[in-house]
Amino acid sequence: MSANTPPPGAELPEHPDFLWRNPEPEKSYDVVIVGGGGHGLATAHYLAKNHGITNVAVLEKGWLAGGNMARNTTLIRSNYLWDESAAIYEHALKLWEGLEEDLGYPILFSQRGVLNLAHTEQDVRDSVRRVEANKLNGIDAEWLGPEEVAQICPIVNTSADIRYPVQGATYQPRAGIAKHDYVAWGFARRADEAGIDLIQDCEVTGFTVDGDRVTGVRTTRGDIACGTVALCAAGHTSVLLDMLGVRTPLQSHPLQALVSELLEPVHPTIVMSNAVHVYVSQAHKGELVMGAGVDSYNGYGQRGAFHIIERQMAAAVELFPVFARAHLLRTWAGIVDVTPDASPIVGHTPYSNVYVNSGWGTGGFKATPGIGWCYAHTIANGEPHPYVAPFGLDRFTTGALVDEHGAAAVAH
Structure with a gap:
């Protein structure tokens, strides 16, 4: 947990x-x-x-x-490409927005937005396509350039001289996290x-x-x-x-994630990148919550391979140099079912x-x-x-x- x-x-x-x-x-x-x-x-x-x-x-x-x-x-987000996926996830997001009242219980739902970074010309084409599809489905979505990405999340490395420069991002303001x-x-x-x-x-x-x-x-x-x-x-x-x-x-795979030590609030949103394959948010208490892709093998063990952790740490530091000295606190894994x-x-x-x-x-x-x-x-x-x-x-x-x-x- x-x-x-x-x-x-x-x-x-x-x-x-x-x-x-x-x-x-x-x-x-x-x-x-x-x-x-x-x-x-x-x-x-x-x-x-x-x-x-x-x-x-x-x-x-x-x-x-x-x-x-x-x-x-x-x-929590609903910015999926296809109409069928967008419909069920947007229905869920609308319920999330009133869930605390429905349950009469605090869930710490924080709509801080999500940035999906684009690093290549193909990323840009695919991202803009998804933004337009989202708009057609009535889902909040924006295309941002590198300067706008830096305004939303100043700690993202938007320098032009890194391995995968940020060429822009999709942005869904209503996305967020919950406890x-x-x-x-x-x-x-x-x-x-x-x-x-x-x-x-x-x-x-x-x-x-x-x-x-x-x-x-x-x-x-x-x-x-x-x-x-x-x-x-x-x-x-x-x-x-x-x-x-x-x-x-169905195939079942381990999917691992990890958290850092507690940090001061420095990360205002959620950032995801497929090219360097990591996503990072900051939890309510202050730890960074990070994840990447599934382990390729099938299994029911709630643990993952170390090389996945190495790769997602390298990706996180590439996107967020400010976290280079952050300490990894612990890791865990779930079992995802993939079609x-x-x-x-x-x-x-x-x-x-x-x-x-x-x-x-x-x-x-x-x-x-x-x-x-x-x-x-x-x-x-x-x-x-x-x-x-x-x-x-x-x-x-x-x-x-x-x-x-x-x-x-x-x-x-």
């Missing part, structure tokens, strides 16, 4: 142990959500709030939000208040099946009958679907009462309220919400892919 704690004088939330019950699982539920991270908790909240469905269990094999939700770098733990605790508290059971230390080990329906979930805390199963297990989704004999085009078109899989499976939400790769945190809203709608109505309809599993046979590699090339 990162140490993004509130600034001095900010009101601290209650300790999480007192925010929700720790119930024993019932024998059956109308809906069983597998995965107690951000997406699972948000789905539970919106099932109750938007659809009045509260006979729900959220099953988490460890502790609530202890997987990728606790291991991400908290960036990931508080987000999870806020959703969990609301779900618990609605009567939803949040069951920790409950690993799914199998399913009971009758024809094209799953009738129950086998867990380390006993069998649980269910009307509907909603999978929200990020990097382990393919493991669960393997139990049902469903193959998915061939760098877009999520949301919707039906071959089983009539089993839904899947996976494949968010490095973009899962920013989607949290948006996908929770849309996944809850999908479960409650038996049909995909319009925002997630383009992301069905069948697109890998129809060829209707949503290729977001260009807008999501750097981990974020």
